[in-house]
Amino acid sequence: MKSMLPIRERRTSADRRKNDETIAAELAAAFAEGQIEVLYQPQFACEDGSLVGAEALARWNHPARGQIGAEAMFSLAARAGMSERLTRHVAARALDDAAGWRAPLRLSLNVTAADIAAPDFADALTAIVGQASFPPDRLTLELTEHALVRDIEGSARQLARLAADGMRLALDDFGAGFCNFRYLKVLPLHYLKLDRSMVEGIVTDPRDLAILRAIVALAGALDIAVIAEGIEREAQLAAVRAEGCVLYQGFLRARPMDAGAFAAFARDGAGGAPGDA
Template sequence: MGQDRRKKPDRREDAAQQSGAAIEAAMQRGEIEVLFQPVFAAASGELIGAEALARWQHPEHVVIGGAELFEMAERAGIVGPLSRHVAKTALAAAACWDPELRMSLNVTAADLADPSFADSLAATIAEAGFACERLTIEITEQVLVANLEVSALQLQQLVERGIRIALDDFGAGFCNFRYLQRLPLQSLKLDASLIEGIDTSSRDLAVLRGILAMASALDLEVIAEGIEREEQLDAIAREGCMAWQGFLRAKPLTAAEFAEFARLQPFPASPPS
């Protein structure tokens, strides 16, 4: 008897398709929400904005964080729709904030690989009534590794619209310094791993000082992530970091919680340059 050569179902493909369908349904039901991690000025402690973070409040009462959510979407081939949904939701919420507050939004490799990304994002910003000058796009090394030249071109189009660009999780990966040469960056966001020991280790503090010196030479602002102790905050303020975020003062907040949090906080009379 001849063997049946029909292709057997790929369980991984089936699982990815099911996940993709579930995520699309979750977006339609409003289960994919955006949280906001407050960002503060290091010198004054004033609230200057927030980073938008996605999460899925799964109907089975399991909260799926942004990293896992986007990994699921990537396997299912729906990163683009998910990214646009998160951007639209975040911008709609941020449009209601005081106009002095900024928002940071993460983008994916799929976003930067899309030739229409800059125009599409600009249209979403305009639809929300949010000023491009108040938006920072955050990118990671993983996002850039596929095609640096294409990424640089897309990011330059955003900069020309007034949007700022930050290199996120700096220090967590390989730290390819070519990124600093080729990309139109305005700021670096230091990974929490670089911040953890700056109040207890002279070596860690020396590394921070070296990064700050390099950033100053390149005219880049530095934002510290993962601040959880007052001693860490004192160190980054003393050494010259521009801003910080972390659980020391606030965990990620829902849109309503952030609006109330912002109402009770002091913030600058004019946005940071």
């Protein structure tokens, strides 16, 4: 039976399939050839500036397209049906690196909607953590609001299993899109991570500062700590510290760095004794 789709639509569909197949082949080569790089964005305690750990950030050093950032890379992986494989690849790399960090430095890993939707997500991640011999109570999983929209109850069950093993959970990019307060009720969260857009204007705009103050108060009432992202000025740091944020990260103190540079930074350049916030 002939397709009822117009010729143009059939061609477009075929082109998309071919493009997705190309992406899948390129990603497979990237895994095999070490093109996926993991960088580390240091995180600090607001109270005393001590280094507490780092967030793992993946980059794809594509031989033809140049460097592809994490958001674009995971979008491509989703099109090729390889999101879970990519997350697990990055997690294994980061955990291997972090296994050599001095205690109690923490590692933060990002997880996607596809990861959380996978029935074996909790088991697979627990196995990867065990293989790296990294203490689960020094691991934080960062989840975006978008990653949880599809099935909040299912997400809560998966995440509760990981929290029971000692892992901490952060709701990432808070304030970047719509804020579903049901997440704060249902999910076993330890942190809210403010999107950089929530801190950009806190020094100059009283309304922005008032919103920050309200979020920190709400989080405190729920026994959830607040992390400020995108701190680039001393005045911003002073403000988030004064309002009760616990951790921060941003270019003010450090930019993302490779594993060797982070190890040296933690050893020689971080200053202060690491805390366990």
